[in-house]
Amino acid sequence: MAKQVSERADVLPLLGEVFREHGYEGASLARITAATGLGKGSLYHFFPGGKEEMAAAVLAEIDGWFEREIYAPLRDGADPAAAIDHMFAACDAYFRSGRRVCLVGAFALADTRDRFAVALRDYFAAWVAALAAALQRLGRTEIDAHAAAEAVVGAVQGAIVLARALGDTAVFTRLLGEARAAVTALV
Amino acid sequence: MAKQVSERADVLPLLGEVFREHGYEGASLARITAATGLGKGSLYHFFPGGKEEMAAAVLAEIDGWFEREIYAPLRDGADPAAAIDHMFAACDAYFRSGRRVCLVGAFALADTRDRFAVALRDYFAAWVAALAAALQRLGRTEIDAHAAAEAVVGAVQGAIVLARALGDTAVFTRLLGEARAAVTALV
Numbered sequence: 001m002a003k004q005v006s007e008r009a010d011v012l013p014l015l016g017e018v019f020r021e022h023g024y025e026g027a028s029l030a031r032i033t034a035a036t037g038l039g040k041g042s043l044y045h046f047f048p049g050g051k052e053e054m055a056a057a058v059l060a061e062i063d064g065w066f067e068r069e070i071y072a073p074l075r076d077g078a079d080p081a082a083a084i085d086h087m088f089a090a091c092d093a094y095f096r097s098g099r100r101v102c103l104v105g106a107f108a109l110a111d112t113r114d115r116f117a118v119a120l121r122d123y124f125a126a127w128v129a130a131l132a133a134a135l136q137r138l139g140r141t142e143i144d145a146h147a148a149a150e151a152v153v154g155a156v157q158g159a160i161v162l163a164r165a166l167g168d169t170a171v172f173t174r175l176l177g178e179a180r181a182a183v184t185a186l187v
Numbered sequence: 188m189a190k191q192v193s194e195r196a197d198v199l200p201l202l203g204e205v206f207r208e209h210g211y212e213g214a215s216l217a218r219i220t221a222a223t224g225l226g227k228g229s230l231y232h233f234f235p236g237g238k239e240e241m242a243a244a245v246l247a248e249i250d251g252w253f254e255r256e257i258y259a260p261l262r263d264g265a266d267p268a269a270a271i272d273h274m275f276a277a278c279d280a281y282f283r284s285g286r287r288v289c290l291v292g293a294f295a296l297a298d299t300r301d302r303f304a305v306a307l308r309d310y311f312a313a314w315v316a317a318l319a320a321a322l323q324r325l326g327r328t329e330i331d332a333h334a335a336a337e338a339v340v341g342a343v344q345g346a347i348v349l350a351r352a353l354g355d356t357a358v359f360t361r362l363l364g365e366a367r368a369a370v371t372a373l374v
Binding site: 021022023025026101104105106108109110111113117120121123124125147150151153154155156157158159160161162164165166167171174175178 | 208209210212213288291292293295296297298300304307308310311312334337338340341342343344345346347348349351352353354358361362365
């Protein structure tokens with residue numbers, strides 16, 4: 001399981017998996033060491049603030065990825081319709097990768113919700129705002145675009161909960177497809 | 188905070204709050220004692236299997252409540268449309284009560300998902316099946332009724348994630364209202 005990592009950035013995806021698998025409370029030093037191959041000294045070299053800093057860095061990494069890959073094209077890209085397609089494809093690819101839990105959504109339901117409240121709020125607010133911006137660029141009113149964006153982001157999160165609970169990836173595919181069809185019907 | 192409880196059934200809602208607030212891993216004996224007013228001896232008298240039995244009992248209590256209050260009227264009640272209205276009203280009342288996390292959904296995203304896999308799957312499968320049964324009784328085909336039921340249960344769970352993350356109860360109200368409108372349009 002353990003991989004050799006030598007850069008802080010290399011550690012973040014491995015830490016993300018530990019938090020996804022075991023939650024914040026369950027992410028023990030032993031599990032983090034097993035997953036990263038790093039001892040306590042190296043971990044505290046990269047993350048002097050300990051586990052709280054690790055989780056904050058993972059959330060920031062996820063948020064940064066979404067900003068570059070998803071939000072910026074929706075907000076500012078040349079082709080908002082293509083950016084919406086890309087968003088749905090990225091959600092599908094993420095789920096199919098086997099990770100199957102959105103760490104930000106999981107943190108929002110767990111005892112981590114207060115500890116990371118600002119990061120969790122900013123992530124979802126940015127997602128809704130970027131998708132709403134794309135829908136406005138495609139001719140929807142501000143109110144309609146915001147309502148539709150909120151419904152889509154909610155549907156993606158609900159699809160993850162339901163697919164996880166039912167142990168059935170087809171549920172995710174169906175619900176994502178329905179959300180996509182609702183957006184396509186709008187624009 | 189602590190209340191005097193003398194029956195096992197009285198302990199379950201208090202335990203539910205501890206698991207909702209702190210998650211499974213974070214529900215320490217100290218927190219459980221503080222919330223229930225029961226010492227280790229009394230707790231193990233009620234729950235010889237320890238914390239795992241406590242969480243299983245809380246899930247069974249929630250499932251039993253849903254079976255009586257929500258699923259049975261949807262499946263077998265005299266008025267399926269009224270049973271659907273009652274389901275949405277109950278979701279709304281639950282969220283407004285201040286608890287604001289569906290413990291079953293939260294467990295499905297956490298490291299509890301494998302430990303309680305059967306209970307989590309049964310809960311959501313029963314909810315989808317009961318709502319689909321009501322929609323079939325109102326004239327929808329089996330396929331359409333199942334798809335709509337899955338979308339509604341997913342939307343409720345997504346609404347909880349998004350409202351929690353954004354710290355905005357109005358988001359829950361809006362998304363629940365949209366799910367309800369979609370069902371009303373169907374029947």
